[in-house]
Amino acid sequence: MVTYLEEASAVQLGELRGVIALDGPSGTGKSTVARRLAVTLGAGYLDTGAMYRAVTLAVLRAGIATDDEQAVLTVAEHVDLRVSADAEHQDVLLGGENVGSEIRGQAVTLAVSAVSAVAQVRALLVARQMRIIDEVCQERGGIVVEGRDIGTVVAPDAALKVYLTASSDARARRRSLQDSASFDDTKRDVDRRDQLDSGRAASPLQPADDAVWLDTTNLDLQGVLDEILALVDERDLRGVAAGR
Incomplete structure (x- = not known):
């Protein structure tokens, strides 16, 4: 069972109406940008990567080989997973x-x-993920969703799709600082993840045809937020019913 954690108090409608889909490879700043964007707009937030990571943790704890697809699926089908849709309280509960x-x-x-x-x-x-998006949009009006297949698979009708990118060196530098790891080790891991995520048969990492590309190599967090908020206002997504 995978659900989201409902807030104890009544949720006020935020400014955003509809779905903002943020996609891109590791190290582009998706998570930080998505959370700040959701807070700024009073919107819900969903980190789809955290869901895959939680299932992966359940697989590892069960001692199952990750190449045993049927056993991995069985874990995913029975996992007790709840994720927060609140950008300021990102709880991920496993059992x-x-x-x-x-x-x-x-x-x-x-x-x-x-x-x-x-x-x-x-x-x-x-x-x-689709069910969570629908439920949060009904309650809060809008949601910011981040991952690697949001604009193409999870929310193909999102009101705004943004594909974040950056040079592999820039992404490795950011990840190495975040994880307190060496640049060389992180660069190898970033390149490995890029290859695996882009080359998989099911929902590979790729931008939606109608996504707006945003290169974050030379932008700080506020610069990225300003660019996306300008797109939000350009599409008149604040306080107006927007399709998903």
Whole structure:
């Protein structure tokens, strides 16, 4: 079962109406940008990557080989996973345990591409992601969703699709600072993830045809936010019903 954590108090409608889809490879700043964007617009937030990471952690804890697709799928089908749709409180609960930090560890990072490449696992989680998006939009009016197949698969009718990109060196530098790892090791991991995510048969990493490309190589966080908020206003997505 995969659900999202409902807030205890009534949720006020935010400014955003509809879905903003943020896609792109590792190290482009998707997570930070998506969270800040959601907070700025009073919108819901969904990190689809955290869902794949949580399933991967469940697979590792069960001692299952990541290339045993049927066993991996069985775990995904029965996992007790709840994710927060609140950008300021990003709880990821696995069997009631908050695993938000553990899913960012090296063991999960090395295994998540293999788990997320299982077509039936992706189909299962995508269906649940779509349901969460619908429920949050009904409650809050809008949601910012980040991942690697949002504009192409999860929310193909999103009101705004942005594909974040950056040079591999820039992405490796950011990741190495974030993870306190060496640049060379991080660069190899970034290149490995790019190859796996772009080359998988099920929902490969690629921009939607109607996505706006945004190169973050030479932009700071505020610069990226300003660019996306300008697109939000250009499309009149604040306080107006926007299609998903």
